[in-house]
Amino acid sequence: MKRLLLTLLGSCLAAGVVAQGASAPAGPMSWAITLNADDKPAFASPPEGWDRRRAGVAQGRLEMVGYDSKTVGTRRRMQVYTPQGYDAQRAYPVLYLLHGIGGDETEWQRFAAPEVLLDNLIADGRAEPMIVVMPNGRAQPNDRPEGNVFAAAPAFARFERDLLDDVIPAIESRYRTRTDRDGRALAGLSMGGGQALNFGLAHIDRFAWVGGFSAAPNTRAPAELLPVPAAARELKLLWLSCGSQDGLLRVSQGVHAYLKAEGLPHVWHVPAHGHDAAQWKQDLYWFSQRLFR
Template identity: 65%
Template sequence: MKTLRINAGAYEPFTDSNGNVWMPDQGFAGGATIEREPDTIIRETRDRPLFLTERYAMDSFTWKLPNGKYIAKLYFAETFEGIYGPGNRVFSFTVQGQEFKNFDIWEAAGGPYIAYIETVPVEVTDGQFRIDFVSQIENPAINAIEIIPQTSAQASAGDRRASLHGDSLTPDGIFTFGEPPAGFRTVRDNIARGQVETIEYDSETVGTRRRMLVYTPPGYSTERKYPVLYLLHGIGGDETEWQRFCTPNVILDNLIAYGKAEPMIIVMPNGRAQKNDRAEGNVFATAPAFAAFENDLLKDVIPAIEARYSVIADRQYRALAGLSMGGGQSLNFGLGNLDVFAWVGGFSSAPNTKAPVELVPDPAKAKEQLRLLYLSCGDQDGLFRISRNLHEYLKENQVPHIWNTSGHGHDATEWGNNLYFFVQYLFR
């Protein structure tokens, strides 16, 4: 199966910076086309001409495709001079039945003349791919549509979607999401907010009471049950590190408000399983306590959370991810306990990460059990080879995964950005 690429509003084929050929406008029902001035500047893309034409006021897009799983990518940029800010153009659309309500290009991209890609994993079961558009404020508009067979893309585990900014798939199949939209970690006054609290639990593993931070989403209620993401810190941190450096609560509040992430609970425990679990003195000497945390997580932390909060106690609704030392823990513990976790992520994973063949000794079993395996690391990080080597092993053994690289180092920007991307895939 070949990738389908449609340049909406165009009258001639377009060859992008990777050598891919985009067909001119076709497949739409209703609406009209327009072309912007050729010197119009579009940020966050290497393929500016792709965003200078658009189809607007359309009712639908359809295309005959073989049955199977695909990655659908919808390309947008707000270039109409009559749009002065967020809220001036709002519309809804469904992609193979997956609904996107109150979509605002300006809001999603972080401003005008900025390339933005909405990425949606889909399945075709009746030989036809379909998008339906509904006008609300101003007309719906789109610049391009790309439909990639999932055998061609790394992101092929589970039914999920993420909003990706700029150019997002290299010829090697490596996802490079770029930077999240401006303001993704800014507290917004016009949305509901979740809560972060510090709780204590009895750890039989360590033999003491221990602390962890817990985020509950906006409108948390015992009348419904929630999935849970367990989020692990690095060797120099503790249970507060994620909240201090990356504000997961703000990221989730904003994503949930716009329907881009499922309401979920986030648990931030202390991954240093020893009585004095503070990040003091020679933190590298505490490495054995990070390995011992596996038992604390499985036997003490998860039972404590499931006893205290209204959660779905099932592997399909448990995710495990972490940064640096916590990334290594997440890969070791998550892939080693796929009967407990179906969603696993490692951000800038540290040298505690097991060898690829130890992490995934049975690729066929991993493919069957994993809903998502997400790897990320900045190419300026001295630990880059750890994540890259795992990616190459997974690719060689055809284990579906996301491998997101960036120009960052071993830093909080890298971790916050990847948390933003990762959570949009979870529990969908």
């Protein structure tokens, strides 16, 4: 059934906006929305100017980096943000940030400008200086989001090995990073949100901070995500968020209900958004402020 859900994900919401700021259309894999009493925002809307470049704020660097993937057997690309004043003598924590099924390594930069958000937050002392890695979560030789992007759903599951065996070693060899679990975070939107929950919770020894933004149906069933629920207590942060107008809300609600029943601490954030860029951009804004502290 999980394989079928992955294959049919094309019928759901196009997770990875095509037009900047646009909502993806709902399809047969979106469900009627039923809100529960605790399906509420955990945070207010960001303050005025939160997503605009400000004069006088030093800028970090955004660069495209190539790496050799043993998993895929090709040379692949990822975008990497390094904070203002990056010092090769200092070990930085790293956020691995994953895109949706219709996106690629440039998606976050195109609709959210994470370099601007992080520059402002770091300058204000509201976020720790960190490296942000935006890889391509489609682990196959042709990793471009073209044609029927939903046919590549199995490649998103295969990315687990590419992330662990190729991406992380490439980053840790090129940049001065922390290599402990407390220095690694994993998050993503929609299909990437499912990846972040699937991979992060399966490898709590590698990641101490995990975030699923509007997680898609590729997300494993809650009992499969955490067969030993108490293991989640080792996390520094487990973040779940989804818009109250999102037809995929049921996926995140199921994970939240499981965590709540098990008494496991986590953030549950349900603002008035759909399956859209506005939701994910604000997720990054709030999530990044809680990392590595």
